[in-house]
Amino acid sequence: MIPIHQNQEKYTHSEVKSFAFYLKAERGASNNTLDAYTKDVEQMLSFVNKPIQDITYEDIQRFLRNLKKIGLSPKSIARKVSSIRIFFRFLESDGKISENPAELLEAPRLPRKLPDTLEPEEVFKIIEGCVPDTPLKQRDRAFLETLYATGMRISEIQHLSMDNLFLTENFIRITGKGNKERLIPIGETAKKFLITYISDAREKLKKGEIDRIFLNRFGKGLSRMGCWKIIKKYTQISGIKKHITPHTFRHSFATHLLEGGADLRAVQMMLGHSDISTTQIYTHIDREYLKVVIKTYHPRG
Numbered sequence: 001m002i003p004i005h006q007n008q009e010k011y012t013h014s015e016v017k018s019f020a021f022y023l024k025a026e027r028g029a030s031n032n033t034l035d036a037y038t039k040d041v042e043q044m045l046s047f048v049n050k051p052i053q054d055i056t057y058e059d060i061q062r063f064l065r066n067l068k069k070i071g072l073s074p075k076s077i078a079r080k081v082s083s084i085r086i087f088f089r090f091l092e093s094d095g096k097i098s099e100n101p102a103e104l105l106e107a108p109r110l111p112r113k114l115p116d117t118l119e120p121e122e123v124f125k126i127i128e129g130c131v132p133d134t135p136l137k138q139r140d141r142a143f144l145e146t147l148y149a150t151g152m153r154i155s156e157i158q159h160l161s162m163d164n165l166f167l168t169e170n171f172i173r174i175t176g177k178g179n180k181e182r183l184i185p186i187g188e189t190a191k192k193f194l195i196t197y198i199s200d201a202r203e204k205l206k207k208g209e210i211d212r213i214f215l216n217r218f219g220k221g222l223s224r225m226g227c228w229k230i231i232k233k234y235t236q237i238s239g240i241k242k243h244i245t246p247h248t249f250r251h252s253f254a255t256h257l258l259e260g261g262a263d264l265r266a267v268q269m270m271l272g273h274s275d276i277s278t279t280q281i282y283t284h285i286d287r288e289y290l291k292v293v294i295k296t297y298h299p300r301g
Contacts, residue, residue: 015052015096016041022090028179040083052091057101060084078107118252122240123148129237132193135201136217140230142190142197143214143222147231147246149190150174151253151271154227154246161211162198167191176272184270254279 020038023029029037045052047066048059067077088102118126127148132141147157156174164173170191171183186194198213207219214222222230227246235244242248250271257267268279 013042013045013052015091016045016087018094019087019090022094036079037083037086040080041087044080044084053097055101057104060102060105074108081105081107116243116245116248116251117255118240118242118244118248120252120256122238122242123249123252123256125238125240126231126234126244129234132196132201135204138193138197138201139205139214140234142193142201143227143230144234144249145190145193146172146186147249148253149187150184151250152184153177153250153272154224157214158222158224158227160213162213163211165194165213167195174272180272180274182269182272 016038019041020034023034023037044060044063045055047063048055050059064077064081067080085102085105088097088100091097092100127141127144130137130141130144132138143157146152146160150157150172152160152174153176156176159175160172164175166173166183167186170185170187172186173181173183175181194213202213202215205215205217205219210219210221212221214227216222216226231244231246231249235242254267254271257270258264264279265276268276271279273279
């Protein structure tokens with residue numbers, strides 16, 4: 001039996017407890033997602049203050065209008081709409097309600113913010129600012145090379161283990177959101193630094209039996225903060241003043257592939273996006289670049 005989140009006893013509605021179990025057991029939701037969705041639903045139920053079977057579309061709309069009235073951001077409201085939709089779909093499929101009051105619910109339209117990216121030369125400058133002349137620097141160089149070479153999320157590279165590597169075939173197996181697995185090719189440069197780190201520095205860093213690839217100075221797996229510190233350190237060394245996060249490497253990976261002519265669906269698979277519209281935002285970046293080209297070089301730009 002899959003364990004329920006330890007805070008589940010705080011839920012006041014039995015249907016929310018069942019919903020929490022569904023999110024964890026069937027959708028593989030993380031604890032953060034579980035907390036957010038159940039909190040959203042509990043907030044709506046508390047506001048409406050009706051038996052779940054009696055809740056109407058107008059009741060939910062009153063709740064959403066109140067959120068807008070108190071100044072909640074469109075992004076936060078959109079997440080609550082998503083939580084409520086999933087909750088009522090779950091109740092409907094479970095036979096707890098005969099009609100779904102959230103079926104026609106629409107989230108507020110959000111402006112699509114283009115993610116921050118780096119130019120290829122800027123990525124190279126950050127990565128090559130790490131001279132791998134100590135075990136920790138060998139780790140750092142392998143980490144940065146792998147992050148940019150694969151476009152992994154920070155949580156994915158943080159939890160990367162030895163049995164995820166198929167370096168003879170030039171592939172890495174990644175477990176992403178919802179425990180979905182995907183294979184990503186790894187280029188020769190990143191592969192070279194990764195092999196050197198694993199065969200030399202990692203053996204010096206590790207304490208006891210541990211399967212994680214990227215280790216800290218105490219021989220344990222790198223924390224999320226540890227990953228951030230590596231990127232921050234070499235960004236400062238590079239002298240680049242942009243605000244750079246681990247996700248900036250992921251955005252740059254996708255953008256550089258598409259600018260180089262890569263197929264959108266291939267990039268979607270490598271990023272692990274379930275919906276191609278999520279990947280399409282990177283084509284917007286390419287269009288912005290094209291606008292700059294026209295403005296700069298066209299005689300009537």
